Amino acid sequence: MSYDTRVQEFVTAFEGLRSEVEKVIVGHREIITHVLVGMFSGGHVLLEGVPGLGKTLLVKTLAEGLDLSFSRVQFTPDLMPADIIGTNIIVEDADGRKHFQFQQGPIFAHIVLADEINRATPKTQSALLEGMQEASVTVGGVSRALPGPFFVLATQNPIEMEGTYPLPEAQLDRFIFKLRVRFPAIEELNQIIERTTQPRQVAVTRVMTGPQVLAFRELIREVPIATTVRDLASTIVMATHPQWEHAPEVTRRFVRYGASPRGAQALVLGAKVRALIEGRFNVSADDLRALAAPALRHRIILNFEGEAEAVDADTLVGQIVDAAETVIVQGKEAFLR
Amino acid sequence: MSETRAVPNAVERLVRQIVSQVRWRRAEHYALRGVFWGVLLAIVPLVVKGPFAAWAVPLAGGLVVAGVLGGLAYGLSRRVGAVDAARLADRAFGLSDRVTTALECGRRGDRGPMVEALIADAIERAESVQPRQIVRRVLPREAKLLPLPIVAAAVLVLAPPVPLPSARLFERMVSTAAEEEAQERGDTSMIEERARPIPRDPLRRPAFEERDFAARAATGAPSTAGDLSAIFKDTSLGSQRPDFNSFLKKGDERLKLLERMDRLPDLQTDFTTNQYKMVFRKSKELKGGLRPDQVSPQKLREILEEMERLGRKGGANWSGDAMEGMEALEYGEQDRAMSAMEKALNKMRAAQERARSGRNLRGGRDGKGGDRGQGGASPEDMDFGEGEGLFPGRGKSQSPKGEPSQRLRANPYDVGVEGESRRGKKQGYDTNLTGRGGKMDSRLQYLGVIGQYRKMMEDAIAREQVPRDYHTQIKDYFQALDER
Structure with a gap:
């Protein structure tokens, strides 16, 4: 099969999956796209938004559209790590002998919905760390691989912060994207009312299987990237660090810590998926610009001044990207800029 | 263009076109700079036409042409990176970095199927591109100033040669000026010599x-x-x-x-090291021409307390007056408190003067009407010299108990205490009150002052102002007062 065909197949599958999700979810096309981009990049996605915007429904619908196992964990303050990972329990066999048997937790699924992840204690939140990074969990000294593809979708509520445990930076860094689910427009709201208050239920068709997802992930990694574009990605990430010599003024003023190398990886991987969706065989600077905010907004830690002035992370990332492009062409001759 | 050899066809052509555009734009840029500097140089032979004669104008023209050609040659000869050109093409034609990536990946030996697909895609896109000028013109700074030397050169071409000053004339002018200066210096040198200050080392600071x-x-x-x-x-x-x-x-x-x-000189000695003077000054400030009823009772009490403390500390004799003043304040008798303070102050002043001018030269203080000494003072205001007074066994009295002071006899309120130990089954100490005050009713509320006296007693014992042998007896006395 030629690569043209494979890419075309991916684009078709991607569009199909997005259409299935859009059967249920009204609006939020960009959010759906970014969730799928995150999934095909091999990362995990954090959805942030006020209650009732359809975050959980989006994930459930996505799981229905994929022929993959799905589990949902409602995070609460009394949730323990064993409740997620699983534990060894004593079982009795036919001969009456007792032995330990590992009882899998809900993490052993292809798609895991960690609902309201910031309501659980840091100890429980960190139970997801190994699974998200290594795609395996260790219980009783035994490492157990998680099924592939493994995809965690977490949701959190930015308001009602009382009794919550904000995700630590290490945990946040594990999410390839952080997506902000906005409130729907009035037309979208009307459509939501139409769809959800009628007796007819929308059936979601399974359009993709696990092996297909894994194959697409492999395909995505083959997308080439030019040195100049790669340089732009690394410059964007470097420009988030106030200590960098070429850091823009906005970074020096408002940022305490910049994005990690995982941020650059997320940016490039996401850009590769976007390139294929756009029907391209290469990553462009536009891809980086489009995915800079979801990939970096949760990786930039504002300083006191930034927090005091309520600096919007997305605006900040936009300014950093512009500054990075200026840095890239800074040394070049005027004709070549 | 060896860089683009691996990527044939339309992509290569496109990149070559861009490279060419960049070169020509550069050539324009540097040619303009060359014109400017050429015209600037051409002004020199046009100004100095004399030595060059008829060759001045052709020489100037030659310099301009040389500048233009030099700039063009430099602009054309500079290398243009194929990747840079490809990036310009991508941006100008909206190719989303296809050409750049295809060019870069095409150079690699291990092209994957995805790269092949990319190159094919890039070629297809490049073929569909309509060639146009995409490299912008960049004018040098010299271009803005170019009209000035051009106009100057044109004027100079038409104008007659500018006469240059000869070297001999210049020398003469210089020598005349020098001579004039020397003459002026000669006229004023005598004055300057007289007025000139003594040379001094500017680095040396005068010693303090x-x-x-x-x-x-x-x-x-x-x-x-x-x-x-x-x-x-x-x-x-x-x-x-x-x-x-x-x-x-x-x-x-x-x-x-x-x-x-x-x-450092001790500038504060006069005020802060002498507490007596401080108290004296405070009391003077307090009075300040005010009537007794206008004086702040709180401040008066503070001063009296301070005086009483100083009196106890130094074993001086104004402590009682200060105490009396405080008692008067408790009863709201401010006039009496003020007079008590006055008395205490007078005693304090006298004690200080004694201390300054010798020991015990003149007992007492200034009497009324300026009359000094015991004779002029009332018995009430009498002070006691060293070795006199209430100390038993000391002073002029031959009695082992000492003579009761004149003060005791004079002050109707003072009471002396005499006592003798009682031996027997129940040991004790019998006391008798002496003096006129002993026959009078107490003017103070007993319970109001006993606590105060007890505290003073304890302070006195704590400060070791009382001989150790008397401690028990004094404590027994206050114990007995309690029992009554």
Whole structure:
């Protein structure tokens, strides 16, 4: 099969999956796209938004559209790590002998919905760390691989912060994207009312299987990237660090810590998926610009001044990207800029 | 264009076109710079037409042409990176970095199927591109200034040659000026010699001790050489007009002086080291021409307490007056409190004067109407010299118990206590009150003052103002008072 065909197949599958999700979810096309981009990049996605915007429904619908196992964990303050990972329990066999048997937790699924992840204690939140990074969990000294593809979708509520445990930076860094689910427009709201208050239920068709997802992930990694574009990605990430010599003024003023190398990886991987969706065989600077905010907004830690002035992370990332492009062409001759 | 050899066809053509565009734009840019500098150089032969004669204009033209050609050659000869050109093409034609990526990946030996697909895609896109000028023109700074030398050159071409001054004339002019200057210096040298100050080493700062502060001090105390306190006594500035620089300079010297703690004069001795004077000053401020009823009772009490404390500390004899004043304040008798304070102050002043002018030269204090000495003073105000008074076994009395003081006899309120130990089955100490006060009713509320006296007793014992042998007896006495 030629690569043209494979890419075309991916684009078709991607569009199909997005259409299935859009059967249920009204609006939020960009959010759906970014969730799928995150999934095909091999990362995990954090959805942030006020209650009732359809975050959980989006994930459930996505799981229905994929022929993959799905589990949902409602995070609460009394949730323990064993409740997620699983534990060894004593079982009795036919001969009456007792032995330990590992009882899998809900993490052993292809798609895991960690609902309201910031309501659980840091100890429980960190139970997801190994699974998200290594795609395996260790219980009783035994490492157990998680099924592939493994995809965690977490949701959190930015308001009602009382009794919550904000995700630590290490945990946040594990999410390839952080997506902000906005409130729907009035037309979208009307459509939501139409769809959800009628007796007819929308059936979601399974359009993709696990092996297909894994194959697409492999395909995505083959997308080439030019040195100049790669340089732009690394410059964007470097420009988030106030200590960098070429850091823009906005970074020096408002940022305490910049994005990690995982941020650059997320940016490039996401850009590769976007390139294929756009029907391209290469990553462009536009891809980086489009995915800079979801990939970096949760990786930039504002300083006191930034927090005091309520600096919007997305605006900040936009300014950093512009500054990075200026840095890239800074040394070049005027004709070549 | 060896860089684009791996990527044939339309992509290569496109990149070549862009490279060419960049070169020509560069050539324009540097040619303009060359024109500017060429015209600037051409002005020289046009100005100095004489030596060049008929060759001046052709030479100027040649310089301009050389500048243009040099700029063009430099612009064309500079290398243009194929990747840079490809990036320009991507941006100009909206190719989303296809050409750049295809060019880069095409150079690699291990092209994957995805790269092949990319190259094919890039070629297809490049073929569909309509060639146009995409490299912008960049004018040099010299281009804005170019009209000036051009106009100047044109004027010079038409104008006659500018006469240049000969070297001999220049020498003469220089020598005349030098001579005039020398003559002027000769006229004024005598005056300058007289007025010139004595050369001084500018790096050497005058020593602090060298300054004659005493001479400048209008009213300050005479100071000796090396007396650092002189600078603080220097009040000559007070009669001068405000001069901030002088103030800064003087302030600077004083600040430096503060760093030398060992040589600082003790300017506060007069006030703070003598508590008696402080009390005296406070009481004077308190009175300040006010009637007794206008004086603040709180401040009066503070001063009386301070006087009483000083009296106890020094074993002086005004402590009782201070106590009396405090008692009067408790009853709201401010007049009496003020008079008690006055008495205590007089005694304090007398004690200080004695201390200054010798020991016990004149007992007592100033009498009424300026009459000094015991004879002029009332018995009530009488003071006691050292070795006199209430101390048993000391003074002029031959009695082992000592003579009761005249004060005791004179003051109707004072009471003496005589006592003798009682032996027997129940040991004790029998006391008798002596003096006129003993026959009078107490003017103080017993319960109001007993606690105060007890505290004074405890303080006195704690301060070891009472001989150790008497401690038990005194405590027994207060115990007995309690039992009554």
